[in-house]
Amino acid sequence: MNDKLQQLSAAVTEGLMTRREFVARAAALGVTAAVANSMLASTAKADGHAKPVAGGTFRMGVSGGESTNTQDPAGWASDVPLATGFFWGEPLVELGEDGVLRGLVAESWEGSADASKWTFTIRQGCTFSNGAQVTAEDVMKTMERHSNEDSKSGALGIMKGIVGMSVEGNNFTCELETGNADLPFLMADYHLIIQPGGGFDDPTAAIGTGAYVMEDFEPGVRATATRRADYWGGSQEEVAHYDKVELIVLNDATARTAALQSGQVDAINRVEPKIAKLLDRSPNLSVKNVSGRGHYVFIAHVDTAPLDNNDLRLALKYAINRQELVDKILQGYGGIGNDMPINAAYPLFDETIPQREFSPEKAAEHYKKSGHDGSPIVLRVADGAFPGAVDAAALFQQSAQAAGIPLEIKREPNDGYWSEVWNVQPFCASYWGGRPVQDQMYATAYLSTADWNDTRWKREDFDAMLLEARAELDEGKRKEIYSQMGRMLNEEGGVILPMFNDFVDAISNDVQGFVGNPSGPQMYWKTFKYTWKTA
Amino acid sequence: MHPIIILVVQRLALGILLLFAASILIFAGTTMLPGDVAQQILGQGATPENLANLRAELGLNDPPVSRYFNWLGGVLQGDLGTALTNGRDIADSIGGRLKNTMFLAFWAALISVPLAIFLGLLAVRYKDRIPDKLISAVTLTTISIPEFMIGYILVYWLAIKLRWFPSVAIMNDSMSLFEKLNAIAIPVMVLTLVVLAHMMRMTRAAILNVMQSAYIETAELKGLRMLTVIRKHAFPNAVAPIVNVVMINMAYLVVGVVVVEVVFAYPGMGQYLVDHVSKRDVPVVQACGLIFAAVYIGLNLIADVVSILTNPRLRHPK
Numbered sequence: 001m002n003d004k005l006q007q008l009s010a011a012v013t014e015g016l017m018t019r020r021e022f023v024a025r026a027a028a029l030g031v032t033a034a035v036a037n038s039m040l041a042s043t044a045k046a047d048g049h050a051k052p053v054a055g056g057t058f059r060m061g062v063s064g065g066e067s068t069n070t071q072d073p074a075g076w077a078s079d080v081p082l083a084t085g086f087f088w089g090e091p092l093v094e095l096g097e098d099g100v101l102r103g104l105v106a107e108s109w110e111g112s113a114d115a116s117k118w119t120f121t122i123r124q125g126c127t128f129s130n131g132a133q134v135t136a137e138d139v140m141k142t143m144e145r146h147s148n149e150d151s152k153s154g155a156l157g158i159m160k161g162i163v164g165m166s167v168e169g170n171n172f173t174c175e176l177e178t179g180n181a182d183l184p185f186l187m188a189d190y191h192l193i194i195q196p197g198g199g200f201d202d203p204t205a206a207i208g209t210g211a212y213v214m215e216d217f218e219p220g221v222r223a224t225a226t227r228r229a230d231y232w233g234g235s236q237e238e239v240a241h242y243d244k245v246e247l248i249v250l251n252d253a254t255a256r257t258a259a260l261q262s263g264q265v266d267a268i269n270r271v272e273p274k275i276a277k278l279l280d281r282s283p284n285l286s287v288k289n290v291s292g293r294g295h296y297v298f299i300a301h302v303d304t305a306p307l308d309n310n311d312l313r314l315a316l317k318y319a320i321n322r323q324e325l326v327d328k329i330l331q332g333y334g335g336i337g338n339d340m341p342i343n344a345a346y347p348l349f350d351e352t353i354p355q356r357e358f359s360p361e362k363a364a365e366h367y368k369k370s371g372h373d374g375s376p377i378v379l380r381v382a383d384g385a386f387p388g389a390v391d392a393a394a395l396f397q398q399s400a401q402a403a404g405i406p407l408e409i410k411r412e413p414n415d416g417y418w419s420e421v422w423n424v425q426p427f428c429a430s431y432w433g434g435r436p437v438q439d440q441m442y443a444t445a446y447l448s449t450a451d452w453n454d455t456r457w458k459r460e461d462f463d464a465m466l467l468e469a470r471a472e473l474d475e476g477k478r479k480e481i482y483s484q485m486g487r488m489l490n491e492e493g494g495v496i497l498p499m500f501n502d503f504v505d506a507i508s509n510d511v512q513g514f515v516g517n518p519s520g521p522q523m524y525w526k527t528f529k530y531t532w533k534t535a
Numbered sequence: 536m537h538p539i540i541i542l543v544v545q546r547l548a549l550g551i552l553l554l555f556a557a558s559i560l561i562f563a564g565t566t567m568l569p570g571d572v573a574q575q576i577l578g579q580g581a582t583p584e585n586l587a588n589l590r591a592e593l594g595l596n597d598p599p600v601s602r603y604f605n606w607l608g609g610v611l612q613g614d615l616g617t618a619l620t621n622g623r624d625i626a627d628s629i630g631g632r633l634k635n636t637m638f639l640a641f642w643a644a645l646i647s648v649p650l651a652i653f654l655g656l657l658a659v660r661y662k663d664r665i666p667d668k669l670i671s672a673v674t675l676t677t678i679s680i681p682e683f684m685i686g687y688i689l690v691y692w693l694a695i696k697l698r699w700f701p702s703v704a705i706m707n708d709s710m711s712l713f714e715k716l717n718a719i720a721i722p723v724m725v726l727t728l729v730v731l732a733h734m735m736r737m738t739r740a741a742i743l744n745v746m747q748s749a750y751i752e753t754a755e756l757k758g759l760r761m762l763t764v765i766r767k768h769a770f771p772n773a774v775a776p777i778v779n780v781v782m783i784n785m786a787y788l789v790v791g792v793v794v795v796e797v798v799f800a801y802p803g804m805g806q807y808l809v810d811h812v813s814k815r816d817v818p819v820v821q822a823c824g825l826i827f828a829a830v831y832i833g834l835n836l837i838a839d840v841v842s843i844l845t846n847p848r849l850r851h852p853k
Contacts, residue, residue: 061703066810067628068576068620075621077578152589154580204622218631219621220810221802222705248705252797254687258702259800262694265703415813418578419570451582 052513052532054236057244060527061256061265065249067220072203073193074146074153079269080249082190083525084217087225087245088129089193089208092120092139093184095436095524097290097517099347101184105134105194105209106172115179115471120172120187126232128196129213136167141198143174146191155191157451158440179471181478182437211240211529223247241532260285260506266533267507269521272387273331276504284509289333289502290516293345293434293441296329296386296501297337298379298396301456302494304426306377310492311370316377317356318363319400322498328395329388333504337497340486341432341441345500345518348438348475350483353490363403376408380421384414385429392498393429423454430454431501436519438482442466446489455494462488510534538852539843543836550832554825558610561824562603565817571595572619572815593619606818610825616818618811625822628807633826635706636803639719640788643726648781651731655738655777656770660761662743671739674732686725686798693721704799722799726792730784737780741773748772775842782838790827 065080073089076082092106103109107123126134145151147159161183164175176183193208206214211233212225224246233239248265250256256268257279271279271287280287300307300316307313322336335343338355381393390411397407412421412428422430435441444450447466448458462485469481489495503521507514513531517524523531573589574581590596597605609616615625654674658667677685694702700720710718745751746769754764793805804823811819843849 066814067807068618068810068814068816070621072621075576077576077580149584150588152577152585152592154577154585156585157580157582216707218707218802219623219628220806221800222707248703248800250703250800252800254690255703255798255800258687258690258695262690262698262702264701264705416569419574 052237052241053534054241054532055243056241056533057246058242058267058511058528058531058533059246059248059265060522061248061250061259061268062522063249063251063253063256063268063270065220065251069219070204071206071214071217072199073191073195074151074155074199074203076191077154079521079525080220080223080247083522084214084223084225084247085190085193086210086525087212087223087247087528088206088210088214089195090210091189091192091194092187094526095185095188095517095519097515097523099345099436099518101188105139106187109184111181111183111473113473115181115183115473116176118174118176118183120184122170122172123232124170126209127230128207128209129228130196130207131230132196134194134196134209136170136172138196138198139172139194140165140167141200142192142194143172143198145195145198145200145203153191155189157444158186158189178467180439181470181473182439185436186440188436212245215244220249222249240529242528245528257506260508263508265508266511267505267522267527269503269505271504271506273329273333273504276331276333276506279506285506286509287504287506288514288516289504290518291335291343291345291500292503292518292520293343293436294432294501294503295337295341295343295434295497296389296392296431296499297341297429298393298496298498299428299430299455300494300496301426302492303456303458306372306375307427307494309370309372311366312372312377313492313494313496315363315366315370315403315405316400317496318359318366319403319405320396320496320498321358321399322356323358324399325392325395325498329392330499330501333502335500335502337499338486338490339493339495339497340489341434341445341495341497342438342482342486343500345434346438346441348479348482350479350486353483353486356490358399360399360403363400363405367403367405374406376406378408378410378427380410380412380425380428382412382414382417382421382429384417385422386431386501389429396498423452433520439466439470442485443470446493457489457494459488507531539840539850542843543840546832546836546839550829550836553832554828557824557828558607558821559603561821562599562606562817565812565815565820566599568812568815570815572817575814576620602817606821610821615822618816618819620811620814620816620819625819628819629804629822629826632802632804632807635801636789636792636805638706638715639722639726639792639801639803640785642716642719643723643730643788644785646723647727647730647784648734650727651734651781652738652777654731655735655742656762656765658735658739659742659746659765659769667739670735674728674735677728678730678732681794682725682729683794683798685728686721686795689721689724690798702799704801706802719799719801722795722801725795725798726788730787734777734780734784738773738777741776742769745769745772771845774845778841778845779838782834786831786834789830 062080062083064078069081073085090104092104093101094104096102105123105126106120109118109120111118122134122136122139128134143165146153146155147162161176161180162174163177166173196207211228211231213228214225216224226244227236227240231240250259253272259265260268261282276287300313302308317339326334326336342349379393381389383390393409397409400407421428435444445452445454446457448463465481465485469478472478505522510533511531512534515523573586573595577585617624654670658670661667690702693699701718704718704722706715706718742765751764751768754768793809796803796805808823
């Protein structure tokens, strides 16, 4: 099978087969889309004829920027700030397209036997753009700024488990309340860009260890940066090949595609699934999609009537036609979900968990068993909940109707949706961007004490399993525990998860070396660093 | 003192009162919207702790009335304050945006106003004949199509197919005037097509109204050419209504073009305001609101003064 696969992926690299055909053929060989994609990535990279060229300007048209954006990493929440942030700054580590951590500011890291103490060794020769060598002190200060009691950082939630930090020579050590085998993954968070003195003096200075130095930053409009000569990662022939990178904020989908088609930009994010196939046909550009960990959900509070009744939740889970949603809302750019927030893009995913199928009969059966009085179940939804949310809710309503379950759709305004509806109302549409590892996803939204427990899933046995898996260094055992947790949510959880969305980007054919990263769009915003342009 | 100066002074005083009232309305409106700036900044990353810290830092725990008066105190001393969301100086940020908005509005007005009036005159000259009908049909069509649609159509042809102009209107200070004009070519065309009909139809109607008068008949009987009659005798008497509608359209070009800004990613005031409203950044919304209100008040004042100046009966009241 392996030979066959390699043959196939070579065919793609040589342009004899499209990426989608490859994934389909690979699936026939019993390989999941995620594995197939990363397989393809490694072949493309190893391909000899692609030799990087230094120089030129890389221009991106990106959605998800506002004139309210700041250069302080603590306040980043949308795509543009973090895309520009990676120009000038780097966290300790980054998550590669193969799901493996790579060191950036940290050269290496090591955990204690019970995973409760982690030590990161700071890379020698890694300098800030102001010329100073990064010290372990800078790293500790940065972590403090995101976790101390005055912290206004969006990373505060993930820093909670850290109880002590210390510096010894070149090493930064953090101690945890309970063991966490995945701690290094948390350090890849985009808020945790290492700043001189932790950024306490001037959080918006945009001084970091990145390959580029900010030249211009107009919030919600554009950002430009130029290559540093003294970047620790190497010369322009080796990495960060462009002389200059430029980002233009293009929130309007048509404006983005037009800018790419007219050659004003070299790459765009968020191609609308509706037009992706059409766009792919235009000359001089290609649509690139990568299966990710992000998912679109309908979330029910498990402690609020009527959905505190598990039979009613099961009825709804059986009543949603997942394949139809993937076909019509994502136009095939995504995969079906299984009422748990984990898919094959996560490490330690158990492929043997049975997939829940659409079954009006089973739905009707559970609905009858629930004894629901027949009053309509109110589902709140807004266009901003996820792209196509209102249409998805309408499809859900129809398929539920077929099982005799009355759903009432209440449309809410986009404005204020995240503060007034999500995590407040008992049943609504939402999305999750996914997290690099299972532990973080569960800890963010399914732990009893999690601030973002948007399904009000509070189960001591589940929490205990999460903590057990966290400190378990034996991967086999961890996988087993995660599998049980997934099954538990699948059977009893408040999350109705019909689909995982792909990240759909488009790039000009001049751009070489593009490899999708399941963590986010545009190689998780590293396109500027790992691609180059043919002259 | 001349009555016009008295009028201007009165209007300006009233304008300041109006601005004050507008600022209260905007403040109350933005404060009433669900959620606050801290929640909007942190979004899905909010926890009770970081929300509380951010609120404390931004001074959101003060009662709204004292926040309003703090803001007002600053404005009266010429200090618009800093944006809550990113701590940038509001006067600086708005300065650049306002310049861009005015630049776009200026060029759009420079092309559309003379063109609309000329087409209006032409329509009168060939009333009910083919040129008149053609002008009306075309301009009414373009005003009826949503502006983003016109934008997309022009982008498709002029930017993607022919590649004459860029599809995205990027502006920065290092660009020469010619580069800037090239960048805004398509947006200016869109705006011109959007505002043309209103002004053209008003010009046509106002002049036709005057053309019914006896003195026009006299002028015709003197043997003057039709265009001369229109230009010398009809147009001056039709100026007042035309100026009014021109001013309304200029105000639109300054404050109402957010859709065009989004389609062309043009860094003007509209997008800036919308972003800050959705983040509940009250000081910025206030500042934008004041500028927009001042533009309306100012242009209306100009329209009134011009109407008076062109009308001898109002210019020399008994």
